[in-house]
Amino acid sequence: MVEKPKSHSRLGVRKFLRNQLHILLYAIVHTIFSVYIRLRQAYHAVKDQILAILYYHHRTPELIQKDVKGLSRLPKHLSVILKLEDGGRGGAGLEALVDEVAEISAWCACVGIPMLSVYEQTGILKGYIPATHRAMSRKLSSYFGPQHHGISLRSPHMPSVESPATTPTSETHPAGARNLSVLLLSAEDGRDSLVDLTKTLAEMSQRSKLSSKDISLDLVDAEISESVVGEPDLLIGLKVEQVRNETPVASFDAMSLFRPPLVRSASATLNRALFSKTIPVAAARIQSVKNISKFRAQLQKTKELLILERLLIVRPDPDPTLAAKGGKCLLLKPHVKPTDPTTWSTELQESVKEEELQIVPYDLTLNYDYWTYHDVVTSLLPEDALGEVPVGFAIVGHIAHLNLKDEYLPYKNVIAQVLMDKNPNILTVINKTDDVGTLSEFRTFAYEVLAGVNKMKVEVSEADCTFRFDYSQVYWNTRLQxxxxxxxxxxxxxxxxxxxxxxxxxxxxxxxxxxxxxxxxxxxxxxxxxxxxxxxxxxxxxxxxxxxxxxxxxxxxxxxxxxxxxxxxxxxxxxPSKQKHSRKGPPIPxxxxxxxxxxxxxxxxxxxxxxxxxxxxxxxxxxxxxxxxxxxxxxxxxxxxxxHCFSTKSDDNVKESVEICERITEKLGYEVKVGDKDLTIHELSERGNNNYG
CATH class of the missing domain: 3.40.50.150 (Vaccinia Virus protein VP39)
Incomplete structure (x- = not known):
């Protein structure tokens, strides 16, 4: 018998080994690729965390909580002092102030501080309590998402605005820390409380429930603190020099001298003479006018120079004889007393001793022309009408266009008159009496002239172009510039x-x-x-x-x-090109x-x-x-x-975008979705309704 060859057997072994080698190579490649993917994921995770810490740590509640974890005691009541940067005229300074309050509120919510009081001298925030509350809610949403703390925003003698907590109770957010109470204070606060307290103490004394001997500074202080706000555990906002030279209470009281007088009346009429106010202060009489710059810098460094918006610091000497000879003086802060050298800084005492300066009394008169529009209006309007003081208006040429809410209609004429007084370029003030488009299909509106001349033909400049039109017959929106x-x-x-x-x-x-x-x-x-x-x-x-x-x-x-x-x-x-002129001959076109x-x-x-x-x-x-x-x-x-289209007001931009796409789909007849490469949704503004383009 002839033995069969064993080639098939050998081929089977080779095939098996080759398959195993392929499996091994596949396993090695898969392992290397898996390790690479894992390392890449770890790299991006670490990178994102580092970037979050470097750039977005202020919006990460967990990281903010770690920042304060080492404190021996967390304040239950934080008080901050903020400043309006543009002198009470609203605008960008007001927006920055509202955003700052919202940012600090979110920080307090992150660390678990339940009470925040915000002192701002002018009190402009009190006219924007609802708007400030909305800004705080949006800021908390950016920190915590849709579920966040409850907010209570209030101001003395004004209704509060509140929103309930949406954050579930947890170890991170215990039930006691789920609500944040924010109090807005200004230089005027305390006056009404003092009046009420005086009446109460007088009645109690008449009824023999309180002896005059029991009325002390401690009693008044305790009652005021209870009715307005208790003492904070931590005060932020005063520099070291301010703390050393003057206490916060003294600073508040002194600066309140420069607030406009309250001239509220039911008639809502404007009597400019009532806004004249004389404030006794001190002035540094300069023996040689050549040294004005020198002493101005010195007094500014020692925090004794009276620096206020729109106020001239260098004044003629209060002595008419010296003023006629060109004598000058520098206004000083109220805590500097002409007859009390102990209120002077060491530098000021030295200058007086060397007879370079002399501290004299000075009667500073601030009249109607000094106060801003916001100052005058808040002084004129009754307290219950200070919810959102109308400061926003459109200027079209010489026309100021107001859109007053119903609660301000009884005061519309006085508001318009003050507006004209404080804006010399405005010759006409109108108020819209109906919605745009109600009067006609051409987006015009019904209006009433509140102050000035009834002249609606205007000239407007925009983008280096000039437009002339009748504002009562055409549509023009300055906010769309x-x-x-x-x-x-x-x-x-x-x-x-x-x-x-x-x-x-x-x-x-x-x-x-x-x-x-x-x-x-x-x-x-x-x-x-x-x-x-x-x-x-x-x-x-x-x-x-x-x-x-x-x-x-x-x-x-x-x-x-x-x-x-x-x-x-x-x-x-x-x-046609412009003609080129030549001295040698006629111009060549x-x-x-x-x-x-x-x-x-x-x-x-x-x-x-x-x-x-x-x-x-x-x-x-x-x-x-x-x-x-x-x-x-x-x-x-x-x-x-x-x-361009309007969309209902909402904090959910994704939802708004989806609804807009649905409206577009209905009109075009084919589906348009958020994220399509040929679709861009751009939010223009947030003024009542959202405007998209």
């Missing part, structure tokens, strides 16, 4: 923009100056007339073409118009500049927030039959549509 610039900046010279609701041209005219071709339309004949004037006035006739027709039809009209111009060979614009107008539109703008989304259906089939003009056949993209 940033949005106008944002969109115009996104347009490139040589592109075509179709402004469907152009108004008087705040988008169209600046874009035309930039070399952008604009087909600008508005249904309002008054807006159309003013837009034509702005086009001529700003010399953009070669780039901006005005129209007055319905927006739905204009969308197709503009697109068809461009296509027709190209087809007919009329899609060029000739811009340079050749004109010829620019070709594209045949398709790059941008559509629909700035009609109330119903601009309703116009989206008009874009369906806009370039039907001309698909070859766009990608992928060419490099030209379909037009970008900038549509």
């Amino acid at each position: 940033t949005e106008h610039k944002r969109l115009v900046d996104s347009f490139n010279p040589g592109e075509v923009v179709c402004d469907v609701m152009a108004g008087v041209g705040p988008f169209a005219v600046p874009a035309g100056k930039k070399g952008v071709f604009v087909w600008a339309n508005d249904l309002n004949p008054a807006s159309y007339a003013s837009m034509k004037d702005a086009i001529a006035r700003n010399k953009v006739e070669h780039f901006v073409r005005p129209f007055c027709e319905d927006g739905h039809t204009f969308i197709h009209h503009a697109a068809d118009d461009l296509l027709s111009l190209t087809a007919e060979g009329q899609n060029t614009v000739t811009i 340079p050749p004109p500049k010829i620019i070709t107008v594209p045949q398709t539109i790059n941008h559509f703008v629909m700035n009609l927030p109330a119903n601009a989304i309703d116009f989206l259906g008009s874009f369906n089939g806009l370039y039907h039959g001309h698909e070859a003009l766009f990608v992928p056949n060419t490099e030209i993209k379909l037009p970008m549509i900038h549509v």
Whole structure:
């Protein structure tokens, strides 16, 4: 018998070994890749943690709690002293102050401090208690998420604003620390309490329930502390020099001298003479006017110089004879007494001893012209009307446009008069009496003239362009200036923009100056007339073409118009060049500049927030039959549509975006979702309703 070869057996062993080798190699590669992934994840985790500590530690409650863990005792009542940076005129300083209160409140909530009192001299925050409460809620949400502490915001003799806690009780947030109470204080606080306490003590004394011998400083102090606010465990806000030179209470009382007098009355009339106030202070008489700068710097360093907003520190000498000879003096703080050298700093005593200075009494008179609008209005209005003092208003040319709430209507005329007094450029103050668009379809509104002349024709400058229009017949929103610039900046010279609701041209005219071709339309004949004037006035006739027709039809009209111009060979614009003058001979006219107008539109703008989304259906089939003009056949993209809309007020931007997409989907007829590459939602402002673009 012949033995069969064993080649099959050997091949089976090789195949087995090869498979095992493959498995081993796969295992090694998989292990290396897994280790790499793990190391990469660990690297990013450590990196994110480091970046969080470096950049976002202030919004990480756990890290903030670690910061205070080593303290032997945590204050139960924290008091801070803040300052309004812009002298009581509101604006950016007020916004920064509100944000600072919200930030400190969130920090207190993180570490478990249940009571916070905020002292701000002017008391401007008391006019914005609801707005401050909203800012605090948003700040807590950014720290803790949707579930956070309860907030109680109040001020003496004013109703509080409260919101319940949404944080579940846990070791991190025990039940006792789930609520944060914030008290707003100012230089005026304590006056009403002193009056009430005086009446109470007098009644108790008359009824023989209290002896006059029992009335002491300790009793008054205890009663005031109980009715206003107890002593804080920790006070933050005074520098070392302030603590050394003057106690907080003395500082508060002294500075309250420079608050405007209270002239509240039921008639709500303006008597400017009642705002004159004379304050006895001290002044440093300078023997030689050459030393004014020297002693001004010295007294400022020793914290004795009286520095107030809008107040001249260098004054004529109180002695008329010396003043006539050019004598000058420097105003000093109230704690410096002319007859008490112990209230003078060592440097001041030395200067007096060397007869370079002399401390004399000075009667400082502050009249109506000194006080700000906020000072006067808060002094005039009754306490129950100080919830949100009206300080915000729009200025359109010489017109101030108010939108007063019902509770301020009884005081509308006095508010308007003060507003005019404090803003010399304002000649007319009006108040809106109905919503925009109620009077007509052209977004105009009903109004009443509260002060000044009934002159509604204005001139406005924006983006280096001049506009003239009748404010009672057209729509103009000064708060949209940033949005106008944002969109115009996104347009490139040589592109075509179709402004469907152009108004008087705040988008169209600046874009035309930039070399952008604009087909600008508005249904309002008054807006159309003013837009034509702005086009001529700003010399953009070669780039901006005005129209007055319905927006739905204009969308197709503009697109068809461009296509027709190209087809007919009329899609060029000739811009004459400026003449060059020469001394050697007659000026040689340079050749004109010829620019070709594209045949398709790059941008559509629909700035009609109330119903601009309703116009989206008009874009369906806009370039039907001309698909070859766009990608992928060419490099030209379909037009970008900038549509503005209102959305209900909410802290949930994701929810708002989803609702906006649903409205767009309904009008376009196909689904648009948040996150689509061709969709961008930009939040413009937060003024009652949210405005999106």
